[in-house]
Amino acid sequence: xxxxxxxxxxxxxxxxxxxxxxxxxxxxFLSGCDNTQSSQEEPELHLLWATPRADQGLDCPSAAxxxxxxxxxxxxxxxxxxxxNSPVRQSLDLRAGxxxxxxxxxxxxxxxxxxxxxxxxPLDVGLTYVVTPLSNNLxxxxxxxxxxxxxxxxxxxxxxxxxxPGPSVGIHAEVPQVSCRQVLTELRAAGCASGACHNRGDRRxxxxxxxxxxxSSCVTVPRAGLVLSDSAGLLAAIGRVARxxxxxxxxxKPMTSPARFGIGMPLIEPxxxxxxxxxxxxxxxxxLYNDAKRRHGVRPLDATELARASQWxxxxxxxxSDVGWPRGSAPSSLVVALQSWVWGGAQTSDCx
Numbered sequence: 130x131x132x133x134x135x136x137x138x139x140x141x142x143x144x145x146x147x148x149x150x151x152x153x154x155x156x157x158f159l160s161g162c163d164n165t166q167s168s169q170e171e172p173e174l175h176l177l178w179a180t181p182r183a184d185q186g187l188d189c190p191s192a193a194x195x196x197x198x199x200x201x202x203x204x205x206x207x208x209x210x211x212x213x214n215s216p217v218r219q220s221l222d223l224r225a226g227x228x229x230x231x232x233x234x235x236x237x238x239x240x241x242x243x244x245x246x247x248x249x250x251p252l253d254v255g256l257t258y259v260v261t262p263l264s265n266n267l268x269x270x271x272x273x274x275x276x277x278x279x280x281x282x283x284x285x286x287x288x289x290x291x292x293x294p295g296p297s298v299g300i301h302a303e304v305p306q307v308s309c310r311q312v313l314t315e316l317r318a319a320g321c322a323s324g325a326c327h328n329r330g331d332r333r334x335x336x337x338x339x340x341x342x343x344x345s346s347c348v349t350v351p352r353a354g355l356v357l358s359d360s361a362g363l364l365a366a367i368g369r370v371a372r373x374x375x376x377x378x379x380x381x382k383p384m385t386s387p388a389r390f391g392i393g394m395p396l397i398e399p400x401x402x403x404x405x406x407x408x409x410x411x412x413x414x415x416x417l418y419n420d421a422k423r424r425h426g427v428r429p430l431d432a433t434e435l436a437r438a439s440q441w442x443x444x445x446x447x448x449x450s451d452v453g454w455p456r457g458s459a460p461s462s463l464v465v466a467l468q469s470w471v472w473g474g475a476q477t478s479d480c481x
Contacts, residue, residue, distance in 0.1 A: 172437070173282045174275040176262065177206045177428075183290035187257070196295030199251035202302070203233070203260060206243045209434060210276045210412075212265075212390055213403040216244040219271025222261040230258060234302060236472075237403050239412060240464045241427050247302035252294045261289040276390045277441055307469040309360055309480035315463040319411075321447065322358035327351045329358065355396065355407075360480030366396040367475055371406035373444045391442045399475040402468045410447035411464055413439050427461060 181203065186196030203221065216237040223230035223246075233246040252258060264281040265272030273281040313322075322328050325341035325348045333340045334347035341348040353372050356362025370381050370393055377384050377393035384393030385404060394406040402408050415435055430438070439445055470476075 172209070172275070172277070172279045172434075174211075174273060174279045175208045175282055176287050177208055179203070179205045179260070179262075179287070179290075181260075181292040181294075183286060184292065186293035186295060187291070189293070189295070197292060198296065198298040198300060199254055199294040200248065200297040200300045201294075202245040202247045202300070204243055204245045205262060206241065207273070207275075208242070209279065209430070210239065210242060210409075210438065211237065211244070211403070212274050212276050212278070213401070214386060215265060215271075215273050216403070217271050218246070220244075220263050220265075220273050221246055222259075222263060224259045224261075225253065225256045236302065239402050239408055239468060240461065245302075251297045254294055254296055257291050257293050259289055259291050262287070276438075304472045305469040306473060307466050309363060309470065309477045311466050312363070312470045313358070313360070313480060315460075315466045316357045319460060319463045325350055325352070327353075327355050327357035327362070329356060360477045363397070363475075363480070364477045366407065367399060367477075368395050368397070370394065371396045373442065374406050397471060397475050399471065402471045405471050408464065408467060408471070409438075409442060410444060411467070413442075413444070413446040415446070
């Protein structure tokens with residue numbers, strides 16, 4: 130069976146699970162009725178690295194011993210974005226012998242493509258634990274897969290590994306506290322709220338208009354109806370379906386579990402960065418993985434993957450090539466601040 134036939138068959142099966150109308154929409158995308166459909170074969174998902182590393186802590190009490198802390202998270206980094214329903218506790222199995230480990234609480238970092246699993250209680254010092262990442266085969270709850278359905282491919286050494294923890298060091302799964310004011314500052318610094326972009330207008334062109342230097346004329350703002358220059362604009366974006374994503378069965382209705390990732394996505398979904406369309410827009414910029422001094426702090430997506438993700442979502446990078454810091458880019462601090470703010474519930478009270 131061809132890749133396309135397999136994808137259509139998969140969408141049909143998802144239709145029976147997720148609802149007929151949503152499934153038929155996914156069929157339309159996969160059969161070429163939408164201009165965002167990719168002609169490339171479905172790529173795979175790979176695990177780049179994980180901590181604790183294999184056999185860590187087993188050589189104690191030798192001089193080279195460096196056991197992971199009993200309260201440290203298990204961290205996995207992938208080469209591509211994950212499906213929003215993928216980084217859940219059922220996607221990772223942790224055992225000590227035949228007994229299950231403590232409950233794990235996952236946190237998915239979109240910028241770094243990392244999932245950190247925090248234990249509900251410290252692991253038992255001295256016990257040997259086995260870590261097993263699971264792939265999503267559509268038959269069980271959980272399992273890792275990419276946003277476009279790519280299945281997790283593991284090397285032999287990645288299919289499972291062991292480690293032995295040492296004493297706890299006081300690690301807690303705390304959400305970074307970022308204010309609405311900080312987010313607005315980052316958006317303005319990145320150029321998202323200036324020029325002929327996501328603002329309410331400028332003095333030259335008046336309300337609802339801004340000067341576009343490349344066109345040498347006034348243009349209508351804000352772009353895509355999205356205001357990022359003040360707290361009212363951010364508040365209006367919360368729970369509102371992005372225009373480029375508004376292709377679900379009911380226009381304007383957010384969808385948290387669509388048959389196809391990217392359909393009915395809200396611009397900002399409080400507490401869920403992985404469901405916030407705005408974050409993916411800024412993540413499409415190849416330069417955002419640099420900090421303000423142009424230093425690489427995060428391993429970026431490669432050009433092929435950026436193009437694939439852009440085609441899948443049907444949008445380009447934000448900011449576009451004619452604006453931004455510098456042109457057509459945004460500093461990684463913007464995504465860090467925006468993601469932390471969304472994690473914390475996307476509060477806007479401190480901006481008012």
